[in-house]
Structure formats: C-alpha cells, structure tokens
Amino acid sequence: MKKIVVLLLLCSYISSYAQRNKQIIIQTQSTSLVLTVAKNGRLLQSYFGKRLQSAQDSLFTGGQEMFITAGMETALEPAFRTVHTDGNPSLVLEYVSHETKLTDNNVTETIINLKDPVYPVTVALHIAAYSRENVLKTWSDIKHTEKSAIQLTDYASGMLHFKSEHYWLTQFHGDWAKEMGMEESELTHGIKVLDSKLGARANMYQSPVFFLSLDKPSTETAGDVMAGTLAWTGNFKFAFEIDQRDWLHISAGMNSYASNYSLAPNETFITPAFIYTLSSNGKGEASRNLHRWARNYGVLDGTKPRLTLLNNWEATRMDFDEKQLVTLFDGAVKIGVDLFLLDDGWFGNNFPRNDDKTGLGDWQENAKKLPHGLEYLVQQAKEKGTQFGIWVEPEMVNPKSDLYKQHPDWILKLPNREENYQRNQLILDLTNPQVQDFVYNTVVGMLDKNPGIAYIKWDCNRTMSNTYSPFLKDKQSHLFIEYTRSLYKVLDKIRAKYPHLPVMLCSGGGGRTDYGALKYFTEFWPSDNTDGLERIFIQWGYSYFFPANTIAAHVTNWSKVQSLKFRTDVAMMGKLGYDIKVDGFTEKEVQFTKQAVATYKRLSNVIWQGDLYRIISPYEENRAVLMYVDDAKKKAVLFNYNLNPRYKQILSNVKLQGLNPTKKYRIKEVNLFPDTKSVNPDDNKVLSGEYLMTIGLNLAAGKLQPLTSNVYEITEE
Numbered sequence: 001m002k003k004i005v006v007l008l009l010l011c012s013y014i015s016s017y018a019q020r021n022k023q024i025i026i027q028t029q030s031t032s033l034v035l036t037v038a039k040n041g042r043l044l045q046s047y048f049g050k051r052l053q054s055a056q057d058s059l060f061t062g063g064q065e066m067f068i069t070a071g072m073e074t075a076l077e078p079a080f081r082t083v084h085t086d087g088n089p090s091l092v093l094e095y096v097s098h099e100t101k102l103t104d105n106n107v108t109e110t111i112i113n114l115k116d117p118v119y120p121v122t123v124a125l126h127i128a129a130y131s132r133e134n135v136l137k138t139w140s141d142i143k144h145t146e147k148s149a150i151q152l153t154d155y156a157s158g159m160l161h162f163k164s165e166h167y168w169l170t171q172f173h174g175d176w177a178k179e180m181g182m183e184e185s186e187l188t189h190g191i192k193v194l195d196s197k198l199g200a201r202a203n204m205y206q207s208p209v210f211f212l213s214l215d216k217p218s219t220e221t222a223g224d225v226m227a228g229t230l231a232w233t234g235n236f237k238f239a240f241e242i243d244q245r246d247w248l249h250i251s252a253g254m255n256s257y258a259s260n261y262s263l264a265p266n267e268t269f270i271t272p273a274f275i276y277t278l279s280s281n282g283k284g285e286a287s288r289n290l291h292r293w294a295r296n297y298g299v300l301d302g303t304k305p306r307l308t309l310l311n312n313w314e315a316t317r318m319d320f321d322e323k324q325l326v327t328l329f330d331g332a333v334k335i336g337v338d339l340f341l342l343d344d345g346w347f348g349n350n351f352p353r354n355d356d357k358t359g360l361g362d363w364q365e366n367a368k369k370l371p372h373g374l375e376y377l378v379q380q381a382k383e384k385g386t387q388f389g390i391w392v393e394p395e396m397v398n399p400k401s402d403l404y405k406q407h408p409d410w411i412l413k414l415p416n417r418e419e420n421y422q423r424n425q426l427i428l429d430l431t432n433p434q435v436q437d438f439v440y441n442t443v444v445g446m447l448d449k450n451p452g453i454a455y456i457k458w459d460c461n462r463t464m465s466n467t468y469s470p471f472l473k474d475k476q477s478h479l480f481i482e483y484t485r486s487l488y489k490v491l492d493k494i495r496a497k498y499p500h501l502p503v504m505l506c507s508g509g510g511g512r513t514d515y516g517a518l519k520y521f522t523e524f525w526p527s528d529n530t531d532g533l534e535r536i537f538i539q540w541g542y543s544y545f546f547p548a549n550t551i552a553a554h555v556t557n558w559s560k561v562q563s564l565k566f567r568t569d570v571a572m573m574g575k576l577g578y579d580i581k582v583d584g585f586t587e588k589e590v591q592f593t594k595q596a597v598a599t600y601k602r603l604s605n606v607i608w609q610g611d612l613y614r615i616i617s618p619y620e621e622n623r624a625v626l627m628y629v630d631d632a633k634k635k636a637v638l639f640n641y642n643l644n645p646r647y648k649q650i651l652s653n654v655k656l657q658g659l660n661p662t663k664k665y666r667i668k669e670v671n672l673f674p675d676t677k678s679v680n681p682d683d684n685k686v687l688s689g690e691y692l693m694t695i696g697l698n699l700a701a702g703k704l705q706p707l708t709s710n711v712y713e714i715t716e717e
C-alpha cells in the first residue's frame with residue numbers, strides 16, 4: 001500500500017544497523033506496529049501499517065511519540081496529563097524495559113515499561129496482538145510512589161499517528177430508537193471529538209466506534225481503513241487531531257470530562273482497552289477481523305450457540321398475570337423457540353410495578369400477578385417444554401418504592417437540587433459496596449432460588465444527570481469512572497457464580513453496546529425500534545463492529561404495514577427472537593413462523609459464526625443485500641431486502657462474495673411464506689462460485705414490491 005497508514009518520519013535519519021535504536025516489533029498476520037526507543041529514551045511509533053515482510057530490518061527509527069504527554073514540548077491533545085504532588089503539571093515517559101509473552105499460539109502481549117525520569121510515576125503499556133484476527137488491543141497501568149496522591153486529568157488508553165493526504169472519519173450517532181446512524185466526513189485541521197458523557201452507558205448520541213479511512217473514503221472492499229472501539233461501558237472520548245504538518249493523532253480512552261482522578265501512591269489506575277484493526281481491503285475486512293476477535297476473545301461464549309426466544313414486552317407490557325403468562329408459554333412452544341422471556345412488570349408489592357412510575361428496586365414477585373412466584377413459572381415452562389428467562393434492571397430505583405424509602409443514601413442525586421428523573425427513575429450509587437452487594441444479591445439470590453432460570457435480560461433505562469454520589473463524598477470527580485468499575489466488579493462476581501448463563505444487555509434500547517460489557521454478556525439489545533425497515537439500518541450499523549450472534553433482533557408488531565415475512569427476514573440476519581402475540585397469528589402465520597424458526601436454527605451457525613459480507617448498502621441503494629459464509633465456504637446465507645424500489649427501476653445483478661470460485665453451489669430460496677414460490681430464475685440451480693461472484697444473481701426478478709425480502713441458502717454440491 002502506497003500511501004499507507006505508514007507512519008514513518010520522513011526526515012528520520014537512516015543509519016547502519018549497529019547504530020539503530022532499540023525497536024519493539026508487534027505483528028499480526030497482516031499488520032505491523034514498529035516502536036522505537038529514541039536516543040532521549042522516548043517511545044516512538046515508527047510504523048503502523050501493512051505487515052512488513054522483514055520488520056526486523058526496518059529502517060524506520062524515527063516517528064511520533066507514542067503517548068503525547070502534557071506539559072512538555074508539545075501542545076497537541078495529550079494522552080496523559082498528571083499534576084504531581086508538588087504541583088508540577090508535566091509528565092515525561094521514558095523507556096525502561098519491555099517483555100513479550102505468548103498468551104497462546106495466537107496472542108502475544110507486549111508490556112512496555114515507561115517512567116518519568118524525575119517523578120516516581122510509571123506507565124506499563126500493554127499491547128496484545130491477535131495474530132489470526134489482525135486485531136490489536138492496548139491499555140495501560142499507571143502507578144506512582146509520590147508521597148501523596150497525584151492528579152490524573154487525562155488518561156487515554158491508546159494513541160495512534162497517521163500521515164496521509166486526507167483522512168475520512170465514519171462515525172455512528174443516534175438517539176433512542178434511532179441508534180447507529182452512519183455519517184462519513186473528511187477531517188480538517190484541528191480537533192474533532194467523538195464522545196459521550198452519559199455515565200451509565202457509552203452509547204446513545206454517539207457510539208464508541210469509528211472507522212478512519214486514509215486518503216479517500218474506503219468502500220466495503222477497497223481502501224486503507226482502521227476500525228476502532230473502546231471496551232468501556234461509560235463516558236468515552238475519541239479525539240482526532242490533524243496538526244500543522246498534516247499528521248493525524250488519534251487518542252482513545254475514557255472521557256476525562258469532570259473526571260480528574262486523584263491517584264493514591266501505589267494504587268494502579270488501569271485504562272480500558274482500545275481495540276483496533278487495520279484493513280487494506282476496505283471496511284468489510286475490518287469488520288470481519290473484529291467479528292472474529294469478538295467471537296474468540298471479546299464476547300462471553302462467543303463461539304457457543306444462542307437461545308431463540310419469545311419475549312412478552314411488546315405483547316403485554318406490564319399488564320399480565322400468572323395465568324396469562326402460562327398461556328403465552330404455549331406460543332413459544334408452538335413456534336419452536338427455545339425460551340420464554342418475561343419482561344418488566346413482575347415485581348413490587350407496596351408499590352406494584354404496573355407502569356414505569358413504581359416498584360423499581362423492590363425485587364419481590366408481585367403477589368397479585370404471580371401468587372406462586374417465579375418458581376411456579378419456571379416449573380410451568382418446563383412442563384410445557386420450553387425454558388424461562390427474566391428481565392431485571394437492578395441498578396435503578398423508582399422514588400415510589402420501598403428501596404427508595406429504606407435507603408435514601410443509596411441513590412445518585414445532587415444535594416440541594418431537585419431530583420431529576422428519566423423514565424421516573426434514579427440510579428443507585430453502585431460505587432457504594434453495600435449497593436454492589438444489593439445488586440449482586442438481587443440477581444444471584446433470584447438465580448439461586450430458581451435454578452431453572454435459563455436467561456436474563458439486564459436493562460438500564462436512564463443516563464446520569466444531576467448526579468452526585470453520597471458514598472464518594474469529596475471524590476465526586478471519580479464518579480463516572482467508579483460507577484463503571486463497580487458495575488464490572490458486580491458482574492465479575494455474578495459471573496464467578498454463573499459463568500455461562502446467557503444474559504442480554506439492554507439499555508433502554510441500544511445504550512450499552514461495547515466490548516467492556518460484552519465480556520459479561522452473550523448478546524445486546526440494539527434498539528427498541530423493531531420496525532423492519534428501521535432495523536435494517538440499525539443492524540447494518542452495528543454489524544460493522546459486532547458479530548451477528550450478539551445483535552438481538554426480534555420480530556414484533558411495531559410496524560403495522562410490513563409483512564410478517566419481511567420482519568422475520570430482517571430479524572434473521574441477527575440473533576432471532578420474537579416479541580409478539582403468537583395467539584394473534586393466523587394459521588398460515590403460525591406455519592410460516594414455525595418453519596422460519598426451524599430454518600433459522602438450521603442456518604444459525606453460518607449466521608453466528610460465518611464471515612459477513614455487506615454487498616449492497618441501504619445507504620446507497622433502494623435495497624440492502626448481505627451474506628454470511630461459513631469458514632469452509634461450503635454454506636452461505638444471503639439476505640435481500642427491497643426497501644422502496646421505483647417503478648421500472650433496473651437493479652443490476654448482485655455479485656456474491658466470500659465463496660470458493662472453484663466450488664459449485666446450489667441456490668435455494670428459503671423462508672418462503674406458505675403457498676408462495678420463488679420467482680428467482682436461478683432458484684434451485686447449481687452455479688459455480690466463480691459465476692456467482694463475477695456474473696452474480698438477479699435478485700430483482702418479478703414485480704418488485706417495497707418492503708419485501710428473500711433469504712437464500714447457498715450450499716456446496
């Protein structure tokens with residue numbers, strides 16, 4: 001790659017091998033990161049780009065300082081800023097030593113120890129390289145032995161430096177029910193910041209993910225592009241700064257907004273991981289790198305199967321009782337999903353949870369709705385031949401609850417100010433160990449008492465505002481950081497007891513969608529918006545950074561105009577579930593859905609574990625086409641969605657990707673509605689991989705209707 005991601009200081013002096021400075025070479029199968037220790041001891045990024053065949057012979061000994069620190073020669077946006085005990089607001093980081101460990105035959109972890117030459121402050125920079133996945137993960141441990149606390153006012157997880165003619169940033173933004181809208185723009189001189197300050201989640205207005213394309217916008221299949229994300233379920237900040245010499249400096253980490261951290265001597269401050277990958281073949285390859293990494297290393301049980309389910313939120317809201325629920329179990333059995341998921345509204349007695357104004361925090365079964373408790377529901381589900389899962393939102397409280405009355409000091413709220421509600425609720429002060437125990441005991445107590453519970457949906461329906469922690473007292477600037485750390489502490493403890501229970505992460509739609517949390521969760525709820533058309537865009541957005549087995553996608557009645565087939569086909573590109581009244585289905589709809597669930601189960605391994613190829617983007621055409629291909633290239637699943645094709649619009653053939661050109665494949669349209677037939681002229685034909693990838697399929701045969709869709713199973717003959 002010519003104008004590569006390469007970070008080579010052009011003016012660097014090339015000397016003989018013997019005079020070269022110490023270099024640290026970190027590689028994956030297709031990426032090299034070369035770091036150099038400069039004569040003054042500073043650590044430089046000399047090269048970051050396509051894998052060098054002989055990186056050891058690298059002549060690049062100059063570069064950009066790996067971590068820009070505040071207070072010294074440079075005025076660029078710093079990765080680190082410290083104020084020492086004596087008030088000195090500067091930091092210098094010099095190389096001390098490094099080691100590289102082989103974690104397994106695919107992963108190396110390089111730890112580079114840096115220290116300030118004058119002040120006893122050290123930074124251990126960790127860089128894990130996932131060879132096959134071509135993913136790098138970086139974080140730091142910051143420590144000191146000054147006589148009292150030092151102030152950390154900036155603490156990025158990682159920095160990267162690029163030199164290119166142009167830089168194109170793709171960001172993902174949104175709101176409730178409008179998550180992951182994609183936007184691409186050229187960066188200009190100065191600083192562009194993507195961040196969030198929502199406290200109890202990362203995502204909503206901005207998502208903690210981005211693409212950076214070099215020179216020109218990358219496509220799915222072409223261009224030099226980097227994908228990055230932060231493993232942190234709280235405030236994040238990505239800063240992109242183009243300096244006066246046209247270098248781009250990226251720093252990524254927790255948001256330091258209102259978060260000066262007072263670090264005690266010998267305390268270790270660990271930054272969250274910045275995860276990134278490089279591709280010289282466009283965004284598609286970058287996504288596949290991240291997906292593979294996520295399944296193998298980033299998501300709980302990422303290579304294990306998931307449960308299909310029927311949820312009752314859209315169908316009943318909080319208006320149900322035991323008898324009704326047991327009847328709903330029949331729906332789950334009828335369509336063949338694995339599990340019934342009971343949503344919000346099952347708890348609270350003095351303040352029954354009949355709407356969102358009361359009961360949060362009082363995690364006892366409502367005696368009127370569930371006179372025989374959860375135990376009975378678990379038992380009934382079993383008898384009917386399904387499994388039982390349950391919704392909780394254990395970090396939250398309604399003012400109208402026993403919990404609020406009993407523990408007013410367990411709640412995040414400002415003194416001397418009005419309480420500020422979102423969805424009539426407040427957040428518990430999770431930094432308080434007593435609250436951590438409460439949350440742990442709520443969840444684990446319920447699971448211990450009802451060992452048959454097979455699934456949890458963990459919700460979190462508000463962001464932080466007017467926030468103050470009674471527990472942290474004069475350390476309010478630690479709140480954002482400590483909240484997320486405390487959440488992880490509780491989740492670690494729960495996972496120690498229930499390591500593999502499937503849990504869906506939800507946050508009033510898609511608020512918690514990050515790899516910090518996904519270590520503990522098997523999947524996430526991407527959005528409350530389940531309209532099929534909207535979901536194509538929302539799921540498309542998430543698909544850039546998260547594998548299909550993490551993206552929960554439910555068939556609902558949100559849309560009044562889209563066919564059940566269309567909504568089902570959209571949900572099938574993710575982790576299929578239902579949130580609908582099955583007893584409202586016609587006979588044909590039941591027949592279709594039963595078949596759809598069976599088809600999905602047959603194909604799910606390809607969808608969950610296969611490579612994703614986004615072929616036609618809904619942002620570019622009036623349709624969306626994507627496919628998953630298994631590792632052996634024996635089986636693929638193709639999804640085609642017609643959004644709003646114009647009258648007589650000519651849609652060209654769709655060239656498939658990811659197949660083996662020398663193999664022959666049978667094309668079979670599946671998931672057809674009862675009594676309908678495929679109109680695709682190639683249905684049931686056997687065609688070569690080469691044909692499919694060079695001539696392609698006509699997916700627009702027949703009279704195209706808006707909001708229609710097809711699913712094709714492609715199998716090696």
Ligand code: DGJ
Binds near residue numbers: 313459525
């Ligand atoms: C928000 C979630 O996104 C919904 O799916 C549902 O679980 C409600 N909360 C319940 O309060």
